[in-house]
Amino acid sequence: MxxxxxxxxxxxxxxxxxxxxxxxxxxxxxxPKAALFELAERGWNTTFQQVLACMISVRTLDEVTIPVSERLLTRAPTPDRLLELREEEVTELIAESTFARTKAHNMLEIARLAWTRYEGVLPCDEALLLSLPGIGPKCANLVLGIVAGQAxxxxxxxxxxxxxxxxxxxxxxxxxxxxxxxxxxxxxxxxxxxxxxxxxxxxxxxxxxxxxxxxxxxxxxxxxxx
CATH class of the missing domain: 1.10.1670.10 (Helix-hairpin-Helix base-excision DNA repair enzymes (C-terminal))
Structure with missing residues (x-):
C-alpha cells in the first residue's frame, strides 16, 4: 500500500x-441552491407544485429546471389550472426539459388524479407519490422532505x-x-x-x-x- x-x-x-x-x-x-429547495423558497411549495418541478428536473440541469418550472407553475399552479391546458401546450411550456412530451402526459395524469380523487389537493403521502407516473424514490423523498419536513x-x-x-x-x-x-x-x-x-x-x-x-x-x- x-x-x-x-x-x-x-x-x-x-x-x-x-x-x-x-x-x-x-x-x-x-x-445557487438546489432547484427544488430554491423553488420552495420562491413560494412553489405545495405537493403538486414540487412534484411537477421534480419531474421537470429529471435529467435536466438546475439552470433549466428553475425557469421552466416557474413558467409552467405560473400558468398552472394547481391541478385544475393544468387541466385547462392541452398536452401540446404543456409540452411547449416545458420544452427545454428532457423528455418533455412524456413528462407533459404524466403531469396531466397526476393533475386528473388530484382533481378527481383528492379535490384538487395532492396529499404529501409516500405511497401515493411513489405510485404517480414519472415519480421515483428520489423525487418522492425530495417532495416529502421539502413539503412535509419528513426525514x-x-x-x-x-x-x-x-x-x-x-x-x-x-x-x-x-x-x-x-x-x-x-x-x-x-x-x-x-x-x-x-x-x-x-x-x-x-x-x-x-x-x-x-x-x-x-x-x-x-x-x-x-x-x-x-
Whole structure:
C-alpha cells in the first residue's frame, strides 16, 4: 500500500460527517441552491407544485429546471389550472426539459388524479407519490422532505459521488447509496444531506476535474477515486 493510499485510508477512518456538512454549508454559500429547495423558497411549495418541478428536473440541469418550472407553475399552479391546458401546450411550456412530451402526459395524469380523487389537493403521502407516473424514490423523498419536513434523503448522482469520494459509502449506484445512508446517517441530518450535497457536488466536488485544491474539505477528505 503506497503513501497516498494510506493517507486516504487514514482520512476515511477518521472522517466526520458532521464536520464535513459544516464545511459544506460554508462552501456552497456562494452558489445557487438546489432547484427544488430554491423553488420552495420562491413560494412553489405545495405537493403538486414540487412534484411537477421534480419531474421537470429529471435529467435536466438546475439552470433549466428553475425557469421552466416557474413558467409552467405560473400558468398552472394547481391541478385544475393544468387541466385547462392541452398536452401540446404543456409540452411547449416545458420544452427545454428532457423528455418533455412524456413528462407533459404524466403531469396531466397526476393533475386528473388530484382533481378527481383528492379535490384538487395532492396529499404529501409516500405511497401515493411513489405510485404517480414519472415519480421515483428520489423525487418522492425530495417532495416529502421539502413539503412535509419528513426525514428523507434524495440521492442523486451528486450525493452518490460525494459520499463515495468521502469513503462514507462504497456503492455503485445512487439507489444503493440511499439504502446505506438510511442505515448510517441520523434522521435529523437526512434533509440537510440532500440540501447541501447537491450544490456541493454540482459546483465543487464535480464529476470531472473536482476543485480539490480550493475546497474547504481538502484537509479531511480522503479523495477516494479522484
Amino acid at each position: 503506497n503513501e497516498q493510499t494510506q493517507t486516504a485510508s487514514e482520512k476515511a477512518a477518521k472522517f466526520s460527517l458532521n464536520k464535513a456538512l459544516q464545511l459544506v454549508e460554508i462552501a456552497v454559500e456562494p452558489f 428523507k434523503i434524495g440521492v442523486d448522482i451528486h450525493v452518490h459521488r460525494v459520499m463515495n469520494r468521502w469513503g462514507y459509502v462504497q456503492t455503485s449506484t445512487p439507489e444503493k447509496t440511499l439504502r446505506v445512508l438510511e442505515q448510517k446517517i441520523p434522521k435529523e441530518t437526512w434533509i440537510e444531506v440532500n440540501r447541501l450535497l447537491m450544490p456541493f457536488g454540482k459546483n465543487i466536488c464535480t464529476g470531472r476535474r473536482p476543485h480539490c485544491p480550493t475546497c474547504l474539505l481538502l484537509p479531511i477528505c480522503p479523495q477516494i477515486g479522484v
